Amino acid sequence: MQKGTYIRNGPGMWNIGDYNFRHLFDGYATLVGLHFENGRLTAGHRQIESQAYQAARKNQKICYREFSEVPKAENFLAYVGELASLFSGASLTDNANTGVVKLGDGRVVCLTETQKGSIVIDPDTLETIGKFEYSDSLGGLIHSAHPIVTDNEFLTLIPDLLKPGYLVVKMEPGSNERNVIGRVDCRGGSSPGWVHSFPVTQHYVIVPEMPLRYSAQNLLRAEPTPLYKFQWHPESKAFMHVMCKTSGKIVASVEVPLFVTFHFINAYEEEDEDGRVTAVIADCCEHNSNPDILDKLKLQNLRSFNGKDVLPDARVGRFRIPLDGSPYGTLEAALDPNEHGRGIDMAKNWHEEGVVPSEPFFVPRPGATEEDDG
C-alpha cells in the first residue's frame, strides 16, 4: 500500500486585525498537509505558532521585524522590553514561511531566512512543537532559507555580515549541531550577497555571491526601503565559489555576469572523457539581473492584475563554472524564453476566498529511480 504525506508552508495570512501587510513575504506562515492513503486524500491546514505570530495575535499589532514590516518601537519594547534588543537579532521575526524540510532523523522543520525561525512541527497534526535550537555556537542571525537536505546530510550557508563571507555548514541526522565545512570570503562589496538558496552537486557546494547584498543597516531600519533588507551593488560584481564538500577547500572562485536569483533549480558536474570534473553547471531562475522583482512582489502589485503581466520577465539562467583555474564563469539562458516562457508570467487571474496559490514543486513517484520521474 502506497501512502505518504506532503507538507508545504508559505505566507498565508496578510493582516493583523485591520492592519494589512504590504509584501507577499510578510504573510504569517500557514502549513498545508496532504495525506495520501488507500487512494484517498486527507487535507488540513494550520498556522505556525511562531513567537512573531503569537505576539501579533495577542497584541493585535506587529511586534517583530518582518520581511518588510517593522513594529513601532513601543510595540516591540512593550513585548521584549529592552532598547538594546531593537538593534539585535531579538527583534527579528521567526515567521517560518519559506520552506519545510524533513531531516534524516524524521523531524520536520519549517524555515525562514532567520535562524531563530527554525520551528519543529508534528507532520501528522501540523501542530507547532517548538523552536529548533541549534546547539553549536556558530552564531549569526540569518541563514539560507533553503538548505539542501537529504536522508544523510543537511547543508546550509550562514552569511557573515561582519567579516563579509559565508560559512558552509553541515548537520548530521539526529543532531542539532552544525559543523563548519569551510568558509568563503566575499570578493566584492562590504557585505555578503543574499543567499536565499544555493546549489550543490555530488562533490561540491556552490556559494553564489550576488551583487544584491544584505544590508545590516536596512535590516534594522524603521521603514521599508525599496530593496528591503538588501542593497543592489552592481559595482561590487558577482562571483561563484565552489567548495569541496569533504575538504572545505575552494576549488574555484570565478567572476560571473551580474545576476539576481532567489532559487537555484539544479546543479551537476561536467566531466571530460577520462571522467575528470572540468566544470560545475548550475541552473537558476534568473531575473535578468534586475532586483526590481523584490518590490514587484508587493501585494498591491500582485492584486492589481488587469489582464497584463505585472511581473518582470525571468529566465532559466545557466552558470558554467570552469574548474581549470580560469577567472571567469558564464551565465546564459538555458532555455529559449520564446518557447518556454519568461519564468513567472502572469497569464491568469485566479481568486478564491481563503485560498492562496503556491509554486509547483517536484515530488518523485514512489519507487522512482530516474531523477525526473514524478
Ligand SMILES: [Fe+2]
Ligand atoms: Fe524560496
